[in-house]
Amino acid sequence: MEDFSVIGKSMPLMDGVEKVTGEGIYGVDAQLPGMIHGRILRSPYAHAKILKIDTSEAEKFPGVYAVVSAKDMPDRRVGVSLKDEYIFAKEKVRYVGEAVAAVAAVDIETADEALQAIEVEYQELKPVFDAQEAMRDGAPIVHEDLGRYEQSSYQIRFMRPVAGSNVASHIKVRTGDIAKGFQEAAVTLENSFRCHRIHHCYMEPHAVLVDYKKDKTTIWTNGQRTFDIAVLIAGLFNVPVSKVRVINTKVGGGFGGKITARLEPVAMALSKKSRKPVKIVLTRQEEFSTFGGQHSAVVKIKSGATKDGRLTAVEMETVWDAGAYTDGGISVASLAGGAGAPGPYRVANLKIDSYLVYTTKPNPTALRGMGMQQIAWAVESQMDILAEKLGIDPVEFRLKNAFEEGDRSATGEILDSVSVKECIAKVAEALEWGKGPNLPNRGKAICTWHKFSAPGTTSSAVVKVNGDGSVILLTGATEIGQGSNTVLAQIVAEELGISVDDISVTSGDTDATPFDHGTFSSRVTHHTGNAVRSAALDAKRQILEIAAQMLQPMEVTPQALELKDDRVFVKRNPEIGFPFAEVALSSRVLYGTPILAKGSFRGRGSHLLDPETGQSDKPAASEWVYMAQGAEVEVDRETGEIKIVKLVGAYDAGKAINPLSVKGQLLGGMMMGVGLSLFEEMVYEDGRMVNPTFMDYLIPTAQEAPPMEAIIVEKPHPAGPYGAKGIGETSIVLIAPAIGNAFHAATGVRINDLPLLPHKVLKALEEAQTKTG
Amino acid sequence: MPDAECEIRVNGKLCKVNIDPSTLLLDFLREKLGLTGPKRGCETGYCGCCTVLLDGKAIHSCSILALRAKEHEVLTIEGMESDGKLHPIQQAFLELNAAQCGYCSPGMIMSARALLDSNPAPTRSEVSRALAGNLCRCTGYLPIIDAVLHASQRTR
Numbered sequence: 021m022e023d024f025s026v027i028g029k030s031m032p033l034m035d036g037v038e039k040v041t042g043e044g045i046y047g048v049d050a051q052l053p054g055m056i057h058g059r060i061l062r063s064p065y066a067h068a069k070i071l072k073i074d075t076s077e078a079e080k081f082p083g084v085y086a087v088v089s090a091k092d093m094p095d096r097r098v099g100v101s102l103k104d105e106y107i108f109a110k111e112k113v114r115y116v117g118e119a120v121a122a123v124a125a126v127d128i129e130t131a132d133e134a135l136q137a138i139e140v141e142y143q144e145l146k147p148v149f150d151a152q153e154a155m156r157d158g159a160p161i162v163h164e165d166l167g168r169y170e171q172s173s174y175q176i177r178f179m180r181p182v183a184g185s186n187v188a189s190h191i192k193v194r195t196g197d198i199a200k201g202f203q204e205a206a207v208t209l210e211n212s213f214r215c216h217r218i219h220h221c222y223m224e225p226h227a228v229l230v231d232y233k234k235d236k237t238t239i240w241t242n243g244q245r246t247f248d249i250a251v252l253i254a255g256l257f258n259v260p261v262s263k264v265r266v267i268n269t270k271v272g273g274g275f276g277g278k279i280t281a282r283l284e285p286v287a288m289a290l291s292k293k294s295r296k297p298v299k300i301v302l303t304r305q306e307e308f309s310t311f312g313g314q315h316s317a318v319v320k321i322k323s324g325a326t327k328d329g330r331l332t333a334v335e336m337e338t339v340w341d342a343g344a345y346t347d348g349g350i351s352v353a354s355l356a357g358g359a360g361a362p363g364p365y366r367v368a369n370l371k372i373d374s375y376l377v378y379t380t381k382p383n384p385t386a387l388r389g390m391g392m393q394q395i396a397w398a399v400e401s402q403m404d405i406l407a408e409k410l411g412i413d414p415v416e417f418r419l420k421n422a423f424e425e426g427d428r429s430a431t432g433e434i435l436d437s438v439s440v441k442e443c444i445a446k447v448a449e450a451l452e453w454g455k456g457p458n459l460p461n462r463g464k465a466i467c468t469w470h471k472f473s474a475p476g477t478t479s480s481a482v483v484k485v486n487g488d489g490s491v492i493l494l495t496g497a498t499e500i501g502q503g504s505n506t507v508l509a510q511i512v513a514e515e516l517g518i519s520v521d522d523i524s525v526t527s528g529d530t531d532a533t534p535f536d537h538g539t540f541s542s543r544v545t546h547h548t549g550n551a552v553r554s555a556a557l558d559a560k561r562q563i564l565e566i567a568a569q570m571l572q573p574m575e576v577t578p579q580a581l582e583l584k585d586d587r588v589f590v591k592r593n594p595e596i597g598f599p600f601a602e603v604a605l606s607s608r609v610l611y612g613t614p615i616l617a618k619g620s621f622r623g624r625g626s627h628l629l630d631p632e633t634g635q636s637d638k639p640a641a642s643e644w645v646y647m648a649q650g651a652e653v654e655v656d657r658e659t660g661e662i663k664i665v666k667l668v669g670a671y672d673a674g675k676a677i678n679p680l681s682v683k684g685q686l687l688g689g690m691m692m693g694v695g696l697s698l699f700e701e702m703v704y705e706d707g708r709m710v711n712p713t714f715m716d717y718l719i720p721t722a723q724e725a726p727p728m729e730a731i732i733v734e735k736p737h738p739a740g741p742y743g744a745k746g747i748g749e750t751s752i753v754l755i756a757p758a759i760g761n762a763f764h765a766a767t768g769v770r771i772n773d774l775p776l777l778p779h780k781v782l783k784a785l786e787e788a789q790t791k792t793g
Numbered sequence: 794m795p796d797a798e799c800e801i802r803v804n805g806k807l808c809k810v811n812i813d814p815s816t817l818l819l820d821f822l823r824e825k826l827g828l829t830g831p832k833r834g835c836e837t838g839y840c841g842c843c844t845v846l847l848d849g850k851a852i853h854s855c856s857i858l859a860l861r862a863k864e865h866e867v868l869t870i871e872g873m874e875s876d877g878k879l880h881p882i883q884q885a886f887l888e889l890n891a892a893q894c895g896y897c898s899p900g901m902i903m904s905a906r907a908l909l910d911s912n913p914a915p916t917r918s919e920v921s922r923a924l925a926g927n928l929c930r931c932t933g934y935l936p937i938i939d940a941v942l943h944a945s946q947r948t949r
Contacts, residue, residue: 032887032888032890033887033890033892033893035895036886036887036890036892036895037879037887038895039886039887039892039894039895039898040870040879040883040884040886040887040892040895040898040902041830041870041871041873041874041879041883042828042829042830042831042869042870042871042898042899043830044895045829046832046896048832048833049829220930221928221930222894222896222930223832223834223840223842223894223896223897223928223929223930224832224834224894224896225834270894270895271894272832272834272894272895272896273893273894273896273930273931274894275930303836304834304835304836304837304840305836500894501893501894501895501896501931502893503890503893680890681890681893683890684890684893684931684932684933684936685893687932687933687935687936688893688930688931688932688933689933690933691932691933691934692930692933713835713836713837713839714835714837714839714840714928715837715839719928719930720934721921721924721925721926721927721928721934722920722921722922722924722925722927722929722934722937722938723921723922723925725921725933725934725935725938728933728935
């Protein structure tokens with residue numbers, strides 16, 4: 021065991037004081053002199069041709085500085101992976117709420133009034149609201165040009181659109197011989213499960229302030245992928261990236277919902293036209309009805325196992341509702357619906373099809389878990405159903421099939437740092453699995469799963485040492501409340517033997533900080549952490565070289581020196597040395613080599629899997645993180661309420677650099693999972709969300725918080741900094757199947773359609789009674 | 794309607810201000826006084842990010858007119874520190890990681906303050922009831938409830 025002084029120690033967030041005092045400047049707080057306000061005109065139709073847009077009246081409106089629509093924008097589509105979307109709808113609208121035009125005015129009220137003066141003539145087209153219907157022959161086509169869309173450079177052509185259909189991508193995984201696999205099975209079961217759409221509900225709405233200037237544009241945003249925004253804006257407005265500076269404000273939560281930049285181009289167009297700084301803040305209603313949420317999915321699964329509980333074959337077909345535009349949906353369809361779909365289990369024969377399908381609804385986007393909760397709901401429910409049929413304890417059944425070190429994943433990757441069994445063991449112990457009296461209407465369940473981090477992403481970092489020995493860390497990763505700045509500072513402190521208090525972190529500024537792919541896919545601790553560690557080691561090397569020069573003529577080599585407790589000293593004679601600050605100052609004033617260090621890191625893997633089989637010689641993910649989740653519930657047969665007695669999860673962080681924030685993230689994810697499982701749902705009628713307020717879309721409050729326990733497992737990852745893995749998204753994934761299976765254990769009843777609302781529970785209980793009665 | 798002249802005590806300081814009668818208290822605090830600690834998270838008075846104390850009672854400042862505070866006392870998150878020191882609730886939020894993204898924290902802390910001022914030794918369920926009008930998506934609430942209980946022990 022390595023002896024760390026800072027790594028692995030719980031620390032409050034570095035910017036915690038700003039947060040508890042209200043001093044932090046968030047996106048909604050940003051302002052500039054002369055700033056005006058932007059508002060967006062949105063489509064009232066789910067699917068319609070745009071015949072005419074007349075903005076002339078709005079332009080004359082007193083207090084209005086700019087009106088923009090598609091004609092003011094370059095004829096260029098954008099998209100995270102498939103370029104299928106215009107900033108303002110052109111020719112066609114594809115969902116209720118799609119941006120058609122925007123106004124910038126002296127205040128929000130004036131902008132809203134001016135929006136009313138914009139005349140848009142539509143011709144309604146037949147909509148399609150259900151992804152399975154959209155796959156049928158004769159369904160209205162959402163994108164006529166699908167076959168001609170470009171793919172973005174970063175996600176290098178791994179979309180597999182089916183031209184002439186609504187299938188934006190069809191992902192396939194094939195291993196072994198599926199027919200033979202089912203022949204070997206003693207028991208074969210086929211079921212269908214549905215997971216609905218929930219919203220991120222970050223508490224801070226999207227907020228952006230754009231200050232266009234001919235020489236250089238500055239954008240303040242609460243987006244999660246700072247560098248992407250600069251690239252997007254530069255590409256759209258035909259300027260070099262160096263002429264666009266994007267700076268992160270504090271971010272009031274993201275959970276994936278602030279990855280895709282939709283407001284920045286709108287505010288940019290308005291600012292460019294008005295020549296004034298333009299701010300746009302979405303209302304909560306706009307957040308709900310036009311921005312994000314997760315992909316709903318229908319998962320059909322057929323699985324077979326031998327009598328002694330060995331899985332022989334799994335066949336899956338998942339249909340994801342992509343809404344009108346693919347956005348980040350491809351990673352959901354490919355990594356959750358494809359590479360990771362069978363779960364952390366050895367299955368020799370697989371046939372997996374995952375379809376990302378356009379409908380005329382607002383498109384979902386990346387959401388914590390990235391499709392894994394939808395898939396795990398199906399697979400982990402199925403595992404319990406199979407275990408019951410086989411007469412095997414469901415935990416034993418999972419252990420029998422669980423991945424071990426060196427096993428091959430569904431895409432052929434040889435797995436390392438596998439901890440399924442450790443995680444299950446921890447949860448089984450904490451939940452007292454197999455023990456205790458069986459109380460009426462009570463049930464327990466344990467599930468397991470794995471979560472990927474996106475393959476092949478890059479981070480870099482810069483460490484600067486000031487003359488007083490304090491240190492500035494520059495990172496392009498965005499702090500969105502998860503605590504990344506603190507974790508990254510801990511890494512610097514560890515390597516340089518200084519205190520975290522002496523470090524300051526600047527993050528998410530495309531001019532000031534080095535490149536980073538950004539905050540998504542639980543990637544920052546693992547990827548940016550590695551880059552920061554390597555920058556810190558570079559700084560250390562430079563410091564030791566300076567110190568060795570300072571010690572001349574003693575002829576000490578840098579290798580003979582150590583850096584610890586704010587000192588640089590000779591390892592074999594610790595008395596001889598200097599305070600860290602003295603070396604730092606000397607580097608500047610005596611040697612002319614101020615300490616400026618850098619590091620970078622690229623995660624494992626590639627998105628490019630074989631289109632027919634999903635097989636690859638490269639990992640499908642940069643890391644796989646393992647977990648187990650237990651639930652104990654009590655069912656109220658009168659009200660249909662599922663009461664959570666206890667949630668216990670074990671999550672493999674590899675090495676928890678800051679256990680306090682790791683636990684914080686895990687508990688937050690579990691609670692989000694509770695909302696997903698029991699009551700949250702974005703409800704649509706004719707393509708329009710009918711519950712777009714916190715009055716109608718309920719998220720858990722403090723009163724709904726059940727007893728929850730987050731256990732940190734630490735199986736080091738060979739590529740992680742100190743072994744660290746990313747856990748930010750893990751704990752939402754298994755809550756639904758853990759609750760669903762525990763509900764079944766309590767009642768003998770199963771509901772395949774989330775969320776488990778009281779009226780569904782009552783109906784299912786009643787039906788079961790009728791059947792048996 | 795013409796602006797109304799009025800006196801409001803905000804964070805202990807008496808302000809003489811002209812208020813447009815249609816201005817909401819939240820907008821008045823944020824835009825007129827530059828107190829941006831209270832946040833807007835919705836338009837329906839449900840998220841609680843805008844919570845401030847009006848004469849010691851926690852209210853959603855987005856849902857009342859600024860004029861309602863005329864000749865009353867408003868306390869916002871900016872008025873929580875004394876002698877440059879964090880209030881014990883703020884200190885506990887910091888230490889127990891009860892603020893992650895921090896957007897709900899100014900409102901959450903004010904609701905906790907109203908509770909502890911009126912009930913210095915609340916039970917766990919009294920705490921969660923008092924905070925039920927403040928939404929948080931990051932923490933899962935347990936660290937927040939723990940922080941309030943911790944602060945109550947420290948202040949007793």
